[in-house]
Amino acid sequence: MKPFLRTMGAIVWKDLAAEWRSREMISGMLVFALLVVFIFNFALELSPATRSSVTAGVLWVTFAFAGTLGLNRSMAAEKDRGCLDGLLLAPVDRTALYFGKMLSNLVFMLAVAVIVMPVYSVLYTVNLMQPGLWAVVALGSLGYVSVGTLLASMAVQARTRDILLPILLFPVLIPLLVAAVKASSGFLQAIPMEEIWPWLNLMIVYDVVFISTAFMVFEAVVEE
Amino acid sequence: MIEVRRLVKRFGLKTVLRGVDFHVEQGEFVALLGPNGAGKTTFLRILASLARPTLGEVRINGYLLPQQAAAVRQRLGVVSHLPLLYGDLTAEENLRFYGRLYGLDGLDGRVSELLARVGLAERRRDLVRTFSRGMQQRLAIGRALIHQPDVLLLDEPHTGLDQDACEMLDTILRDVAAQGQTVVMTSHDLARAEDLATRFDVLSRGVIVASAAAQALPPEGLLSFYRQALRAPAQKGAA
Ligand SMILES: Nc1ncnc2c1ncn2[C@@H]1O[C@H](COP(=O)(O)OP(=O)(O)OP(=O)(O)O)[C@@H](O)[C@H]1O
Ligand SMILES: [Mg+2]
Numbered sequence: 001m002k003p004f005l006r007t008m009g010a011i012v013w014k015d016l017a018a019e020w021r022s023r024e025m026i027s028g029m030l031v032f033a034l035l036v037v038f039i040f041n042f043a044l045e046l047s048p049a050t051r052s053s054v055t056a057g058v059l060w061v062t063f064a065f066a067g068t069l070g071l072n073r074s075m076a077a078e079k080d081r082g083c084l085d086g087l088l089l090a091p092v093d094r095t096a097l098y099f100g101k102m103l104s105n106l107v108f109m110l111a112v113a114v115i116v117m118p119v120y121s122v123l124y125t126v127n128l129m130q131p132g133l134w135a136v137v138a139l140g141s142l143g144y145v146s147v148g149t150l151l152a153s154m155a156v157q158a159r160t161r162d163i164l165l166p167i168l169l170f171p172v173l174i175p176l177l178v179a180a181v182k183a184s185s186g187f188l189q190a191i192p193m194e195e196i197w198p199w200l201n202l203m204i205v206y207d208v209v210f211i212s213t214a215f216m217v218f219e220a221v222v223e224e
Numbered sequence: 225m226i227e228v229r230r231l232v233k234r235f236g237l238k239t240v241l242r243g244v245d246f247h248v249e250q251g252e253f254v255a256l257l258g259p260n261g262a263g264k265t266t267f268l269r270i271l272a273s274l275a276r277p278t279l280g281e282v283r284i285n286g287y288l289l290p291q292q293a294a295a296v297r298q299r300l301g302v303v304s305h306l307p308l309l310y311g312d313l314t315a316e317e318n319l320r321f322y323g324r325l326y327g328l329d330g331l332d333g334r335v336s337e338l339l340a341r342v343g344l345a346e347r348r349r350d351l352v353r354t355f356s357r358g359m360q361q362r363l364a365i366g367r368a369l370i371h372q373p374d375v376l377l378l379d380e381p382h383t384g385l386d387q388d389a390c391e392m393l394d395t396i397l398r399d400v401a402a403q404g405q406t407v408v409m410t411s412h413d414l415a416r417a418e419d420l421a422t423r424f425d426v427l428s429r430g431v432i433v434a435s436a437a438a439q440a441l442p443p444e445g446l447l448s449f450y451r452q453a454l455r456a457p458a459q460k461g462a463a
Contacts, residue, residue: 003327010324018312021351081352081360082306085274086367089308090325091297223276223290 004099007092011100016107018077025073026111033066033116041124048125055126056184060140060177063113067141068166070108071148074101075156084156084222094219098149102214105145113137132187132196139203140180143210147172150214154221179203225250225375225406226271231280233266240266242430243280248423250374253397253407255421257414257450262427264410265305268377271408272302284375298326301373303381307364311353315344315363318352319370326371338366343392357384365393369400376400378409382416394420418446426453 019025040058044050078084078101087097117128117137148169155164183199185191228246232239240263248254258264269275270282273293282289284296302308309318316335323331339345342362352360361384368376378397382390397420401407411417417424418438424446426434434453441449 006327007325010321014310014313014317014321017317018310021312077310077312081311082304082308083310085302085304085306086308086322087325088274089272089297089300089302090322091294091327092325223274 004093004096007090007096008100008103011087011097012104012107015074015101015104019108025070025108028073029066029070029108029112030115032069033062033112034119036062036065037116037120037123051124051126052188053185055120055124055128055188056181059117059120059128059184060181062116063109063137063141064144064170064173064177065166066112067109067144067148068169070112071105071145071152071169072155072162072165074105074108075152076161079156088222094222095215097222098153098214098218101153102145102149105149106141109141109145110138113141126188128188130187133184136180136183136187136200136203139200139207140176143176143203143207144173146207146210146214147176150210150218150221153218176203176206179206225252225285226408227281227283228271229281231267231270231282232278233263233270233275234278240430241270244427244430244432246425246432248406248408250406251401251404253401253420253422254409255417255424256408256410256427257412257417257424258410258427259454263430264427265379267427268302268304268379268408268410272300272304272377273297298371299374301368301371301376303361303364303368303376303378305379305383307352307360308367309352309360309363312351314349314351315339315355316348318363319366322367323370328371334370338369341369341396342366343389358386358389361385362389362392365396369396373405375406376408378407380410380412382411382413390416414446414450424449426450428454 037058044054078087120126121128151168151172152165155161155168158164179199179202183196183203186196186199226246226248228244231241231244233241244267256264256267266275270277270289271284273289273296276290285299287295289296313321316339319335319338320331323334328334336345339348342365344359344362344366347355347359352363355363365381381393385393394416397407409417409421422438424436424441425432433456434449436449
C-alpha cells in the first residue's frame with residue numbers, strides 16, 4: 001500500500017508543481033468555462049424565474065466541455081517529451097499511475113468549479129452555495145475524471161486526440177450528466193430529498209463502476 | 225544477464241523483428257548497429273518492457289518479460305531518443321520526481337551528484353523547457369542513472385550532443401561499464417561505438433546478421449565489419 005500511495009503522491013505533486021509554473025491548464029479551463037456561462041445567459045435571455053430551472057444544465061455543460069480541455073492538456077504533457085514512457089519504465093503499479101493522474105485531474109476540475117460557481121451566483125443571483133449542490137459537484141467530477149483519465153490516456157495515442165476525446169467521452173458520460181443535472185436542479189428548486197436520492201445513488205454507482213473498470217483495464221490501455 | 229530467443233515482433237501485418245537471438249553477459253558493452261528502419265529501437269523498447277514481444281522469450285537478470293516486468297524495471301535504466309522529462313519542472317525536480325518513482329529516499333545528495341556529473345549543476349533550478357536539445361539529453365542521461373541500474377539501454381545517445389557533451393557521455397559510459405554494469409547502445413556513430421563497446425551486433429531486416437567481440441574485429445576496423453555484415457544475406461527467414 002505504501003509504494004502505491006507514494007507513487008500517487010509523486011504524480012499529484014508533479015502535476016500541481018508543473019501547473020503552478022505554467023498555469024496553462026487552469027487558466028484555459030477557466031476562461032472557457034466563464035465564456036460559456038456568459039454566452040448561455042445571453043443566448044437564452046433568462047428571466048430570473050426560468051433561471052433556476054436551466055442553471056443546472058448550463059453548469060454541467062460548462063464543466064463537461066471545460067473538463068475535456070483539462071484532460072487533453074494533462075495527457076499531452078505526458079506525451080510531449082515521452083514522459084509517459086518514463087512513467088511506464090518505473091517499477092510501479094500501473095494503477096497507481098492512473099490514480100495519480102485521476103486525482104490531479106480531479107483537483108483541476110474542482111478548482112474550476114470553486115471559481116465558476118460563486119461567479120455564477122453573483123452574476124445571475126442564483127444561490128449555488130448549497131452543501132447539497134457541492135456534494136453533487138464532487139460526485140459528478142469524480143465520475144467525470146475517472147472515465148476521462150482512462151479515455152484520455154487512450155486518445156493520447158492517436159494523432160487526432162483533441163477531437164477523439166470528446167467523441168469517446170461524451171456518450172459514456174450521458175448517465176452521469178443526466179443524474180448530475182437532475183440532482184443539481186433538485187437542490188436548486190428545493191425539491192424534497194427523497195426525490196433527489198435516486199439520482200445521487202446513480203452517481204455513486206457510476207463512480208464505483210468506472211473507477212473499478214479503469215482499475216482493471218488501465219494497464220492494457222497504456223501498454224503497447 | 226540479457227537472454228533473447230527467437231524474438232518476433234509484429235505491428236499488425238508488418239513483421240519488424242523476425243527471430244532475434246541475443247545474449248549479453250554481465251559487464252558487456254554491446255553496440256547494436258544497423259541501417260535506418262532495421263528494428264533497433266523496436267528491439268530496445270521490448271528489452272525496456274515498453275513493448276510486448278509477439279513471439280519468443282526475453283529474459284533480463286533471469287526475469288521473464290513481460291510477465292515479471294516489475295522486477296526487471298527496478299534494475300533497468302533507459303535513455304530513449306525522447307528525453308522523458310517534464311518541461312514545466314526544473315532539472316532538479318525532474319530527477320527528484322523520478323527518484324521517488326524508484327522508491328529512493330534521501331535524494332538530495334544523489335540529485336546533486338548526478339547534476340554535477342552531467343554538467344548541469346548551474347542550471348539545476350531552471351525549467352527543462354528552457355533547455356537546449358543537448359542539455360535535455362544530458363539530463364535524460366542523469367535520469368536514467370538515478371537508481372544505479374544494472375542494465376543500461378541507450379538509443380542513439382550521442383544524437384544532439386556537442387563535442388564536450390559527447391566526451392562527458394563517453395566518460396560516464398566508461399565509468400558505468402567499469403563498475404560491471406551491462407550496457408546495450410544503438411548507434412550510427414561507428415567511431416564512438418568502436419571506442420566504447422566490447423562487442424558489436426548488426427541488426428538488419430529484423431535479424432542479427434553478425435556479431436563480433438572487439439578483439440575479433442578485422443584489422444580494417446568496425447566500418448569494414450559493418451559493411452561486410454550488411455552485404456551477407458540474412459541467415460534466418462521470417463518465423
Ligand atoms: N508502432 C509502430 N507501428 C508500426 N510500425 C512500426 C512501429 N514502430 C516501428 N515500426 C516499424 O518498424 C521498423 C523498424 O523501426 P525502428 O524504429 O525499430 O528502426 P531503427 O532501427 O530504430 O531505425 P533508426 O536507425 O532510423 O532509428 C520500421 O519499418 C518502422 O516503420
Ligand atoms: Mg531508432
